[in-house]
Amino acid sequence: MYQPSISRRGLIATLAAASALPLAACGSEDAKEGSSTGKASASDGKTYKIGVLQLTQHAALDQTNEGFIKALDEAGLSYDADQQNASNDQTACQTIAQTFVNDGSDLIFAIGTPAAQAVAAATKEIPIVGSAITDFESVGLVSSNDAPGGNVTGSSDLTPVSDQIDLLVKLVPDCKTAGILYCTAESNSTIQVDLAKEALESYDLPYEEFTVSSSNEIQSVVETAVGKVDAIYAPTDNTIAAAMAQVSSIADEAGVPVIVGCDTMVEDGGTASYSINYVDLGHKAGEMAVRILTEGENPADMPIEYLDASECTLIANQASADACGVDLGILDNPKIV
Structure with a gap:
C-alpha cells in the first residue's frame, strides 16, 4: 500500500522550522468581484475595509478566498470586502493594489505570489496577508519566513x-522518463520543480522539463511532452492549474498519467496527488488577519504559517487512471473523484 513519506523527508516541517533554506508552492463556488459584508462583531463595533486581490480564477485560489472569508465570519468580524480578480494580468494586479491603497483599506488579502508582490510594492504601511504562496522569503515578500520584518505575512501552500x-513512482512503476510541466513566469513553481528534481534524482529516474511562458503555449508543449515521457509531474502552478482540463485531455488521450500538486488539479483531470487543502490554507490566513485587525498583532512579528503534513489528502481521478492504465487499487484508501 502507498504510504506518504512525510516522516522521511518532512519538507513542510523542515521549511517551517528552517526558513533560511531556499524552498517555498489547489471546490467551491467561484470567487466573484464586488463587495461582501461580514456579520457584526461583538468586540469593538468597527467595520473594517478589506481589499481582496486574487491573481486569477481557478479552484485552488477560489478555495483560498473562501477559507479566508470563512475565518472572518467565524470570528464575528464586521467588514466590507472588496473582491477583485486580476485574471492573471500583472498590470491589473498593480492597478487593483493601488486602488486598495487609495481607498484606505485596513488590510489587504493577496492570493497568489504576483498579487502579493503587487500589493507589497504599493504600500509599506497597510497590513498585507498573503496566501497560496509557496515561499514568501524567496520571492522577496519578507525578510525571512520566521521573522517577516515588514507589513507582509500569511500562509504558505508548500x-x-x-x-x-x-x-x-508508485503508480507508474515502469516509468523510464518523467516530465516536469510548469510555467517559467511563476517563481513558486521553480521552487517546487527544484524539489521534484531532487526527489526524481533520488530514484535515479531521468526527467525532462517542459515549460510554458503563458497559457497559449500549453497545448503544443503538452503534446510534445506526451510523446517523450511516461508520466508528467505538474506542481501547484497557477497557469497549469487554470488549464488543467486541457492538459489532462491531451495526456489521457496519450495514456500518460499526470501527477499534480493539489486536489483541485485532480478534480479538473489530473491523475493523482498528495495534497493540502486550500480552504484550510485560506482559513489560516483569515485567522491571521483577524489577529492583526482586532488584537493589534504586527505582521513583522508573525511568522509565515504552514498546514500540518497530517492534513494532506491522497486523492485520485478514476477517469484519468482508467485512461492511462493506472491501478488505483495499490493506494491506501485514496479519495476518488
Whole structure:
C-alpha cells in the first residue's frame, strides 16, 4: 500500500522550522468581484475595509478566498470586502493594489505570489496577508519566513513534493522518463520543480522539463511532452492549474498519467496527488488577519504559517487512471473523484 513519506523527508516541517533554506508552492463556488459584508462583531463595533486581490480564477485560489472569508465570519468580524480578480494580468494586479491603497483599506488579502508582490510594492504601511504562496522569503515578500520584518505575512501552500514524486513512482512503476510541466513566469513553481528534481534524482529516474511562458503555449508543449515521457509531474502552478482540463485531455488521450500538486488539479483531470487543502490554507490566513485587525498583532512579528503534513489528502481521478492504465487499487484508501 502507498504510504506518504512525510516522516522521511518532512519538507513542510523542515521549511517551517528552517526558513533560511531556499524552498517555498489547489471546490467551491467561484470567487466573484464586488463587495461582501461580514456579520457584526461583538468586540469593538468597527467595520473594517478589506481589499481582496486574487491573481486569477481557478479552484485552488477560489478555495483560498473562501477559507479566508470563512475565518472572518467565524470570528464575528464586521467588514466590507472588496473582491477583485486580476485574471492573471500583472498590470491589473498593480492597478487593483493601488486602488486598495487609495481607498484606505485596513488590510489587504493577496492570493497568489504576483498579487502579493503587487500589493507589497504599493504600500509599506497597510497590513498585507498573503496566501497560496509557496515561499514568501524567496520571492522577496519578507525578510525571512520566521521573522517577516515588514507589513507582509500569511500562509504558505508548500506541498509535499517528494511524496508526490513517490506517488508518481508508485503508480507508474515502469516509468523510464518523467516530465516536469510548469510555467517559467511563476517563481513558486521553480521552487517546487527544484524539489521534484531532487526527489526524481533520488530514484535515479531521468526527467525532462517542459515549460510554458503563458497559457497559449500549453497545448503544443503538452503534446510534445506526451510523446517523450511516461508520466508528467505538474506542481501547484497557477497557469497549469487554470488549464488543467486541457492538459489532462491531451495526456489521457496519450495514456500518460499526470501527477499534480493539489486536489483541485485532480478534480479538473489530473491523475493523482498528495495534497493540502486550500480552504484550510485560506482559513489560516483569515485567522491571521483577524489577529492583526482586532488584537493589534504586527505582521513583522508573525511568522509565515504552514498546514500540518497530517492534513494532506491522497486523492485520485478514476477517469484519468482508467485512461492511462493506472491501478488505483495499490493506494491506501485514496479519495476518488
